[in-house]
Amino acid sequence: MCTTCGCGDSELVPVELHEKILAGNDRAAAHNREHFRESGVLALNIMGSPGSGKTALLEATARVMKGARLGAVSADLATDNDARRLQKAGIPSKAITTGQACHLDAELVHRSLHDFPWRELDVFFIENVGNLVCPAIYDLGQEANVVVLSVTEGEDKPLKYPVMFQKADLVLVTKCDLVPHLDVNMGEIEDALSRVMPDPKILKLSARTGEGMDAWRAWLETMRGRVPDGRPAESHVHAHEHEHEHEHTGALPSFEGERDHGHGDHNHDHGHGGSGHDHSR
């Protein structure tokens, strides 16, 4: 009722919310993250310009991590070319065709999981749409954001796209084999990153020559070790029904002995073949 004259008209009320506009996406992302962590899968959001070398990086990663179980979903507006390239490189992959959308969101990633054997993986790469703007603001449930920046893009790219680089947990400067042929100053790239990232982590590499790939591999292994093993997941209650039925087979050779599962001092069987690890849900 109107409080001025009591005439029975409706009343204007201010409703204070102070909530994130992307709260819905963030909830879906949290759900994805829970899935990845409970299955001990390191999920990475790989972002960068079109042509920065995201797919080539993953192809090269497959070459240096032959024993690891890698998998990917690859987002593209119109084709599944990247997913096919990755498949050929030995990385089980699936395309997410986004149509007009310039970015992935948590729901798209979640849907892509339903018919993909992501639980069997050590590392799950989510290759985002090639774009230095929009993907940055959507949490997908990843453990870390990796931004790929090629040396051909210009030293000031980070200054032009501060939001993307500010969200990066790791920046991979790619195509470093081209440096001798270009007028590019690596110091300027690092300087630009230090002005948009308080604590920049940078690795320089070339997917083509393999230079720098060891450091990238070491970073992946360190990150993989930080993902809680989470098996068996006792506390997690599923909000919905998935068909999750499989037995974990444990880490592949390249990860053996290098993982710290955070299990304290108890004796943990890495074989996972024994009892208690067959947790059909």
Added chain:
Amino acid sequence: MHEYSLVEALLRRVEEEARQRNATAVHGLKVSLGELAGVEPELFRTAYETFREGTLCEKATLEIVRCPAIYVCPSCGKSFARGEVLRCERCARPARMDEKSDALLLESIDMEVP
């Protein structure tokens, strides 16, 4: 052009809140957009003007509060100018971003309730 999908999410949320409260109309919305939110305020407004037609927000004004990017040293509180290296040399610590810097918030809704 993710401004459009953001506005869609915003309108959905407003309609949900309005329904819950049996609102008959929405008069205004207030959102905060941080400089590092990755959102262009003018594009956001254009998207809003486009999408509000035929919704409860058809006549609702949109107030956009812009929040600047603020970085400070977590030890000494020194603030960093735009374009400066984001590390405090004196304290040898990386700068910390103020949380409003990348705000993307629905702050409030003015709605008409019976």
